Amino acid sequence: MPASGGRSLLILPLALVLGLFLLWPVLFGFLASFTSYSPFDPHARFIGLSNYASLMRDVYFVRAFRTIGLFTLVTVPVELLLGFAAAWLLREPFPARGMMRVLLLVPWLISPVAGGVMWRFLYASGSGILNYALTLFNLPLQPSPLGVSGHALPAAMIAEIWRTAPLVSFLLVPGLISVPSQMWQQATLEGASVFRQVRHIGLPWLKPLLLPVALFLTGNALGTFDGVLMLTGGGPGAETLTPALYSYQRAFQLNNWSLGAASAWFIVLATMLLGAGYLLLMSREAHE
């Protein structure tokens, strides 16, 4: 075992990078939210809680958090479910399994920006696949759901699920492969239904992997920005406005940098709460 001095030396580069470019900005953003600071204006004043007061009064801010809450509550479980289903189907070895696993990962390779652009065209009435499908069934053409009130958010959710569910399946496959094959044989001999196999072998075995994946997906969903920026820009109205888009708009379009920082800090807070819940679940898991 290296001496403890040697160990600190190995951790030092990481500590420097994270300290300077992650932890300090988080702290600095928090401190700046109590001032009128802006990188373009050196004369920052202490303004107390006034940023937070204006956030609480702002219907758009509250709505952005409600929107992202709904977005997360729908997309993450569906992504886990679809990803699990795909991983389940890839569980048993067959000649092209490795290829299939990688092929299923391809949608995740598209950047959220490019994905947003792609789905905008897919949903569009002229070039889109949606309207093409409608004409196959002799149904009338529809305008892009991205512009229709009430349809934009579900449309954005579908684009997100399409991009992320493949990643979930990719991450879950090794977990299912590692289940000892006797367990499946035994279950098959006992005549256990697929549902019972999922419940009594698949899920318990995957639990230590499902929790981290769920945390990662939820954190990502809370920060949804680029995809929605490309798809709808937050519209129609403010129906798909996410907290990340909100912070960005306050800081750079309305030039209220510290208000943007204050609202971004709520994303940190949400992630921290989520992380605390995660640690609690994991420690309970370890004691079982």
Add this chain to the structure above:
Amino acid sequence: MSAIGWRRLSRRRVRVRRVLLAVLVFIFILPLAWTLLASLGLHPDTDVSHVKWTFPPTLRNYAEVGSVEPAFLKEMATSLAVSVTSTALTLSVSFLAAYALTRTRARKRNGRAQVFLILASLPVMAYVMPLNATLRALRIYDTFTGVCLAQTAVLAPLAVYVLSGYLRQVSLDFEEAARLDGATPVRVLLRLILPAHALSLAATGTMLFVLNWNSFLIPMMLTTSHVRTVPIAMSDFFISDRELEWPTAAAALIVSLLPLVTMIFAANRVLARFVLGGRTDV
């Protein structure tokens, strides 16, 4: 039921599974296939909604990308440079730290890894604005160095989490034996640990490369003009008023995706080793 009956049942299950898998893969690949066809000039007519099967398919749209965005190749090169540098930096920094963090018999090492996962789940938007101020203060705003360092900070927590998952599985006794034979700690790390983890590092590096290549917020918020990556160029098309035709956009999309698809299929075997730090191959 007889043994033959069971075998028949399980064979039927396998067949059902194959069909379901094919359907699922079809659904997930369909939007991409549609995009690929559009980039080749095969797309529905804007007025009459039926696919216009023009033969032969054309590469005109790919040439069009170059004339709409003359710097597209340069932007691809920038993306490549940023991604390679950031991935290498992230891997080195994280591997050293993950090694040090897992070289202890204490039970808390698992808890430490969890903290890194929470950091990895923190959305970039939560701290990218103050990060912008930090880079300005350090005089590395709008520089290649600044983008790579920021990108490293964003992805290192995930890398530490994944790599410590691999490193935890190497028994300490193995190293201690080498140490007793007179190997120095540096020698143990370079000659023993590093080669043993080459494949795991390659798998992690591939995933980090994808995340780097697709990163948008970091280059958008931390540069103005000097580091233009592909996602930045793409977003400029759509946020500004420039109207882009679908076939051209589709061609740009396919071109920007090609390096990743090539890499993923080339690294197919290596990627099979990618595991998200769980207990999975205990």
